[in-house]
Amino acid sequence: MEKDLLLSVNNLKVYFHGEETISKAVDGISYEVAKGQIVSLVGESGCGKTVSALTLLGLVPCPPGKIEDGEILFRGKNLLNFSEQQMQKVRGREISMVFQEPMTSLNPVFTIGDQIQEVILNHENVGKEIALKRTITLLKDVGIPSPEERVNDYPHLLSGGQRQRVMIAMALACGPDLVIADEPTTALDVTVQAQILQLFRELQQKRNMAVLLITHNLGVVAEIVDRIYVMYAGIIVETGTVKEVFKDPFHPYTMGLLAAIPGSSKKGKPLYSIPGSVPDSAYKPEGCPFNPRCPYVQDECKIKFPEMVNFKAGHQARCPITYRLWENQELPKNRHFGFENVKRAGQA
Amino acid sequence: MQRSLEPTPLLKADGIKKYFPVKRGFLQKTAGWIKAVDGVDIKIGKGKILGLVGESGCGKTTLGRLILKLLEPDDGRIFFNGDDLTDLTHKEMKSYRMQMQIIFQDPYGSLNPRMTVGNTIDEGVRLLKKNGRAHRKERIKELLSMVGLPGNVADRYPHEFSGGQRQRIGIARALSVEPELIVCDEPVSALDVSIQAQIINLLLKLRDELHLTYLFIAHDLNVVHFISDDLAVMYLGHIMEYGPSDTIYASPLHPYTKILMAAIPIPEPGAGKAFNPPEGDVPTPYNPPPGCKFQGRCPLVEDRCRQHEIDFYPTSDGRYVRCWKVI
Known part of the structure; x- marks a missing residue:
């Protein structure tokens, strides 16, 4: 099921060089975002x-940051080879x-x-009046009541x-193909969080844009x-469709994360x-970086960096x-609830 | 409130209120009031956790601080173990302060960066006045091991620790005076999921071992449900629904509780149910309208809600709800 590929990141490595240490913040990650997908x-x-x-x-400050390896293909072009001027055209617009x-x-x-008009005027050759009109439409799209008046309000x-809606309007101003949302709801109350998520979903469907959602x-x-x-x-330890990963987590870290969420069924x-x-990130353990915390750990995990399986x-x-346990059908079924059975299976 | 949890609850608050003045203009005239806490009744039985x-x-x-008398209530009374704390002076409060402690949200900001972990905890241990110097050192080690830290960390400074470890230090400090009641103000909100689970388990373990009582303040409903026996849902200074947390989670009654519950993101894809986010924003507690505080966002609102104060009605399944339409 190959969809239109919009972004593909291959083996990206970003290190930060300190006085004595090197922080390997991003250490060889690869991921893909297709058109109109939420990833x-x-x-x-x-x-x-x-x-x-x-x-x-x-936007990584350089130095101390340095992109050591990898490529970022956006519509087939490697963004890492772009000059600052070229990047400015990409930012905010695409x-x-x-x-x-x-x-x-x-x-x-x-x-x-x-602030919203600034984005439009910077990227497009349009007059102020048109920019204002589009700003009002945008504010309406993101659900700000009476946008004609609010457009003159200050953020406070x-x-x-x-405010988060305004930020989203700003991000959408030039109709980008990809919106990166970095923890967009973390600072908000649950009820407002639900509204913003709903808004993202609506806008994504209406505009067929892709969203890269970064969250914990x-x-x-x-x-x-x-x-x-x-x-x-x-590094990336697991990937799949949301349904698959939540139902059938295969990496012990993913299992642990899911098991650690408090829920009513786990009470007591x-x-x-x-x-x-x-x-x-400057002192990662040898082998698999998760090995000191892993309930499944074996000797080989402490020496060999694991491949994606x-x-x-x-x-x-x-x-x-x-993977070996799964092949032999020894991996417990409800492993996103905890590790009581898993531990035994892992040590056997 | 007539509901009896225990013969004498450890903590009882009757109709407490706290209004903050809003000052405007050159002469700083009081232009209005922020009704932060507007007549709240709660009870916590010994060994229970109220979310x-x-x-x-x-x-x-604000409610958490009022209970500890870190803020003076404008009205209402606070009882601890049956003793009325409301009118006690600062000096008289001292002996009660040892029995009531607080754990803060921000493990980074709430520890003194210039004091070693040992000294921070020692401040509390010293207050008990029952230990000599050698004993105190032992006691600090014991407290650290209770919260899952090795004893040799006592000589280190807060910046050497991660967020979860700092929260453990904060808990050890609260325990140092052997309190009965601990107000936990968003103790896990700043932590990652895996660390959050460690701290929740720790708090529950300490409750069982030391027979502690918690007022657990949080905005994460999943966490609160997991940890609490009773639950109070607050909105603009009023408690809207109050009762056993399992009952409320199973079938929320008040329209506001329903909205809150529906907004919790469920970590099960496809459980995406009728995902209907509530309309409207969180209003400010500045000069709220008369009548029910929730009227602006309520789907069931009627004229009566706008005109009359709404009572706190008891229900047949042992909870209280501030809405006349759902009882």
Whole structure:
């Protein structure tokens, strides 16, 4: 089922050079986004998800950051070879970004109308009047009531949810093909979060644009995403359609993440928690980076870096151990609920 | 409230209120009031966990601080173990402060960066005045091991620890004075999922081992349901629904509770059910309208809701709900 490929990232490596250490923030990741698809990079803080998104827009500060390897193909062209001038044409027009903090990413001394118009005037050869008209339409599209008046408001007059809507309007201003949303709902209340997710889904369907959603919230992912990439310590450990990955997680880290979400069906027992914490990106363990925290760990995991294994069509995970168990049908069924049975299976 | 959880609840608040003035203009005249907490009754039985949920600005944190008397209530009474704390002076409160502690949301901002972990915890241990110096060192080690940290971290500084570990230190500090009640103000909101689960388990374990009582404030409904025995849903300074958390989660009654529950993203794809996000934004508690506070967003609103204060009605299954339409 090959869809129109919009973005394809191949073996991207972004390192940050410190005085004595090298932080391998992104250490060889590959992912693809098709036209009109919602794809998610999921992971905990420090796993490299934001850095990998900033790289797409050429926003990684360099130095200390350095792109060591890989390519970013956007419509077949490698963005890493673009000059700063060429990148400016891409940013906001073909790829745009929505940030986590709607409070700090709007400029407090300009009206929201000015800030949205700026995007249009910068990228397109249109007059101010047309830009204003389009701004009002955009505000209407993202669900701001009475946009004709609100267009002259300053950001402090808006609530958190409305500010995030303005950020989205700004991102959509030039009709980009890809919107990168970096934790767009983390700072919002649940009710507002639901509204914003709904808005993303509507806009994506209406405009047939692709969304790269970066988040740590698996609940959010399950609601709107088509395909998911689970990141850990700078690498992708599992990928598949959301349905597949949630139903049948194959990487022990994904299983752990799912098991750690508190839910009503898990009440009364201690919640499963992944022991230890995420390794420092400058001091990753040898072999599989997850091995010190993994309930399935074997000797080989401590020496050999695991390859991506194909479990099913379109569903891959970086774990040879669970693959062997799965082939022998020894992998427990409800493994997203905890590891009580799994531990025994792993050590056997 | 006539509901009896226990013979004497450890903590009881009767109709407490806290209004903050809003000052405007050159002379700083009071232009209006923010009714942060507007007549709240709660009870927590010994060894129980009361979850407090609501959107930002609904007054959850203010309520937590009022209970600890870190803020003075404008009206209402607070009882701890049957003793009335409301009119106690700062000095008289001192002995109660040891029995009531707080854990903060931000594990980065709530530890003194210039004090070693040991010294931070020692401040509390010293207050108990029952240990000599050698004993205190032992006690600090014991507290650290209770929260799952090795004893040798006592000489290190907060910046050397990760978020989850700092939250553990914050918990050890709260435990250092051997409290009975701990107000947990969003203790896991700043943590990653896997670390969040560790801290939740730790809090539950300590509750069982030390017979602690928690007021657990959070905005994540999944977390609150998992941890709490009773639940209070707050909206603009009022408690809208109150009762056993399993009952409320199974069948929310108040329109606001329903909206909150429906908005929880469920980590099961396809469970995407009737995904109907609520209309409207979180209103401010500044000069709210008369009548029901939820009227602006309520799908069931009628004239009566706009004109009369709504009572707190008991239901047959042991909860309270502030809505006349659903009982």
